[in-house]
Amino acid sequence: AQKVTQAQTEISVVEKEDVTLDCVYETRDTTYYLFWYKQPPSGELVFLIRRNSFDEQNEISGRYSWNFQKSTSSFNFTITASQVVDSAVYFCALSEYRTGGYQKVTFGTGTKLQVIP
Amino acid sequence: ETGVTQSPTHLIKTRGQQVTLRCSSQSGHNTVSWYQQALGQGPQFIFQYYREEENGRGNFPPRFSGLQFPNYSSELNVNALELDDSALYLCASSLRTGGSSSYEQYFGPGTRLTVT
Numbered sequence: 538a539q540k541v542t543q544a545q546t547e548i549s550v551v552e553k554e555d556v557t558l559d560c561v562y563e564t565r566d567t568t569y570y571l572f573w574y575k576q577p578p579s580g581e582l583v584f585l586i587r588r589n590s591f592d593e594q595n596e597i598s599g600r601y602s603w604n605f606q607k608s609t610s611s612f613n614f615t616i617t618a619s620q621v622v623d624s625a626v627y628f629c630a631l632s633e634y635r636t637g638g639y640q641k642v643t644f645g646t647g648t649k650l651q652v653i654p
Numbered sequence: 655e656t657g658v659t660q661s662p663t664h665l666i667k668t669r670g671q672q673v674t675l676r677c678s679s680q681s682g683h684n685t686v687s688w689y690q691q692a693l694g695q696g697p698q699f700i701f702q703y704y705r706e707e708e709n710g711r712g713n714f715p716p717r718f719s720g721l722q723f724p725n726y727s728s729e730l731n732v733n734a735l736e737l738d739d740s741a742l743y744l745c746a747s748s749l750r751t752g753g754s755s756s757y758e759q760y761f762g763p764g765t766r767l768t769v770t
Contacts, residue, residue: 541696574761580742581656582697582761628696640687640748641710642759644696 539564541631543645550619551653558614558648560629566590570632571605571612572642577625588612619652626650656680658747658762666768667735675730675765679747685709686728687759688720691742703728704750732767740769 540563550556562571573585586596588605596603600617616623626647632640657680667673679686685704689697699712703722717733726747732739743766746759 579763580744580766581763582744582746584758584760587758630696640685640702640750640759641699641712642687642697643699644689646694646696 539631539633539641539643541629541643541645543627543629543648545648546646547649547651549651549653552621553618555615555617556619556650558616558627558629558650560612560614560645562610562612562629562631564631564633566633572630572632573603573612573614574628574630574644575625576628576647582628585614616650619650621652621654624650624652656747656760656762658745658760660743660745660762660765662765663763664766664768666770669735669737669769671735672731672733673735673767675732675743675745675767677728677730677745677747677762679726679728679745680760683747683749683760684726685748685750686722686726687746687748688728688730689744689746690714690739691744691764692738693741697744700730735769737769740767742766 542561569590571588575583602615604613626649628647629645630642632642659678661676687702688700691697700714701711702709706722719731721729742764744764746761748759
């Protein structure tokens with residue numbers, strides 16, 4: 538069975554600090570996808586990134602970066618020079634890969650990030 | 655904005671009643687998934703519809719049912735409402751092509767259901 542663990546329930550940082558959100562996953566599949574979503578107070582989930590299990594290359598997008606380590610089943614998310622607008626709940630998610638089948642996405646419980654001005 | 659819309663925004667129902675939530679998918683998308691997000695929790699997968707048929711289901715009882723229409727919009731119906739059904743209900747649309755299931759899901763703003 539799939540499982541996603543986000544051990545950090547809430548994190549508070551001062552603006553301009555760097556912050557890393559941890560994500561550990563469990564799956565028996567060899568092919569799978571990992572996601573990060575941002576959920577601001579308005580409630581809508583905003584897609585940030587998708588990685589497949591064969592691509593362990595780290596990715597950087599502006600102030601955001603992701604570190605995927607298959608050996609430790611982790612997919613961590615770092616925000617550099619945090620800003621108040623980064624305040625939100627962040628979810629890590631895992632998707633099973635099924636040819637011709639459906640996509641079931643399992644979400645973690647989320648990490649609430651508060652950036653203090 | 656993702657182009658996925660949901661209605662209504664908020665809803666208050668009494669235990670035992672029935673409710674219908676609606677979702678319009680992003681233009682060109684043919685798949686809709688529904689999720690339940692309880693307060694302080696991550697979204698939980700309810701089911702997915704592809705080409706008007708239920709294509710997969712999470713651990714939800716049969717009183718949670720759905721429909722997908724030819725224009726790919728979708729409804730979530732919940733019968734015999736219970737207090738624990740109070741949650742944010744999110745729909746997500748995606749474009750499924752061929753055998754690949756690695757599609758990105760685009761979420762709507764959700765419907766907040768309160769059962770009293």
